[in-house]
Amino acid sequence: MNMPAIPQLSPQVEAVIRRLAGGISAILSDGLIGIYLYGSLALTDGDFDPAISDIDLVAVLHAELSDSEFSRLQRLHDAVVSAFPAWRDRLEVAYISAAGLRDFQTRASTIGIISPGEPFHRLRAGRDWLISWYALRQDGIALLGPPIQQLVPPLPTSAYVNAVRQHIRRYPQSIEKAGSKQALAYIILTVARGCYTVRHGAPTSKKRAAAWAAARYPHWRGLLELALRWRAGGSDALTVAEMRPRARAYTRELLDGLPPRGLE
Numbered sequence: 001m002n003m004p005a006i007p008q009l010s011p012q013v014e015a016v017i018r019r020l021a022g023g024i025s026a027i028l029s030d031g032l033i034g035i036y037l038y039g040s041l042a043l044t045d046g047d048f049d050p051a052i053s054d055i056d057l058v059a060v061l062h063a064e065l066s067d068s069e070f071s072r073l074q075r076l077h078d079a080v081v082s083a084f085p086a087w088r089d090r091l092e093v094a095y096i097s098a099a100g101l102r103d104f105q106t107r108a109s110t111i112g113i114i115s116p117g118e119p120f121h122r123l124r125a126g127r128d129w130l131i132s133w134y135a136l137r138q139d140g141i142a143l144l145g146p147p148i149q150q151l152v153p154p155l156p157t158s159a160y161v162n163a164v165r166q167h168i169r170r171y172p173q174s175i176e177k178a179g180s181k182q183a184l185a186y187i188i189l190t191v192a193r194g195c196y197t198v199r200h201g202a203p204t205s206k207k208r209a210a211a212w213a214a215a216r217y218p219h220w221r222g223l224l225e226l227a228l229r230w231r232a233g234g235s236d237a238l239t240v241a242e243m244r245p246r247a248r249a250y251t252r253e254l255l256d257g258l259p260p261r262g263l264e
Contacts, residue, residue: 003017003018003021003143004141004142004143006037006041006042006141009041010050012050012084012086013041013050013055015084016055016080016084016087016091017037017055017057017143019079019080019083019084020055020057020076020080020091020093021035021057021143021144023073023076023079023080024059024073024076024093025144027069027072027073027076028059028061028069030062031061031062031063031069032059032060032061032062032144032145033060033061033062033098033145033146033151034059034060034142034143034144034145034146034148034151035057035058035059035060035142035143035144035145036057036058036059036060036136036140036141036142036143036145036148037055037056037057037140037141037143038056038057038058038135038136038139038140038141039053039054039055039056039092039135040053040054040056040205041053041055041056042056042139042140042141043139043205047205047206047207047208049232051232051233052090052231052232052233053090054090054091054092054116055087055090055091055092056092056093057091057092057093057094057143058093058094058095058096058136058140059093059094059095059096060096060097060098060101060145060151061095061096061097061098062097062098063097064097064100064109064110064111065095065110065112065122070112070120070122073095073112073120074120077091077093077114077120089116089117090116091114091115091116092113092114092115092116093113093114094111094112094113094125094132095111095112095113096109096111096125097109098151100125101133101151101152102151102152102153104125104126104127104129104130104133105126105127105130105153107126108124108125108126108127109124109125109126110122110123110124110125111123111124111125130155130159130160130163131160131163131164131167133152133155134155134159134160134163135203136148136152137149137152137154137155138203140152157201160197160201161197161198161201164194164197164198165194165198165258167194168190168191168194168195168198168255169255171187171190171191171251171255172248172251172252172255174187175187175244175247175248175251176244178240178244178247179240180240181230181238181240181243182230182231182233183240184227184230184240184243184244184247185226185227185228185230185231186231187247187251188223188224188227188247188250188251189206189209189210189224189227189228189231190206191250191251191254191255192206192209192210192212192213192224192254193205193206193209195209195213195254195255195257195258196208196209196212196213198258198259199258199259206228206231207228210224210225210227210228213254217250217253217254220250220253223246223247223250226238226243
């Protein structure tokens with residue numbers, strides 16, 4: 001399939017996307033409306049790193065997946081990670097009907113999804129997916145089909161910011177459950193990114209959010225640098241137990257410092 005020019009595509013990333021998109025198109029055939037790339041790979045300044053970043057795709061369908069389509073797509077995902085083992089647990093592919101995408105704010109629909117750390121499964125997706133669909137509408141690149149803006153309704157920035165605010169306020173509980181430094185790194189960087197969005201009304205990458213947070217909260221620069229190192233697979237003698245209180249205090253300070261409503 002012909003793909004639009006995407007500056008950040010390395011040969012292997014392009015091969016993975018072609019294999020996925022071609023397989024999805026063959027399996028869903030006339031039931032498929034479009035395939036869209038979003039996330040850090042779709043952003044010119046998204047800091048996509050082929051060694052650690054995920055590939056995010058959304059397939060929009062005329063109707064929800066049938067059992068037969070679900071089984072065939074599951075086999076496709078298995079074949080892709082077998083051919084490209086470095087991408088195991090680094091693919092997020094969501095399958096949603098056009099009606100489900102259009103009406104997600106008023107009713108939930110059943111989607112199929114494979115995401116890092118989870119097998120291919122079905123779930124109900126409604127307003128709780130606003131953050132994802134906002135990013136998809138803003139930055140999604142059509143690999144196949146019409147522009148994504150024709151399929152996702154306009155979403156107010158204020159609704160997106162409020163959803164991000166609610167999302168990151170759940171992270172203090174996640175710190176207590178984190179079982180690895182990589183999990184702590186994810187929380188530290190996601191909180192920085194969410195706080196940036198709440199203050200500025202725009203998304204940013206984890207790397208850029210870390211730079212912003214380090215400039216605004218210089219006393220947390222060391223923790224943010226550690227989080228970036230852990231995210232990239234770096235190791236050191238620190239333990240999760242000794243880092244958990246620092247992550248807890250950092251998260252509390254950033255969340256407590258957010259403006260009560262609206263942007264700065």
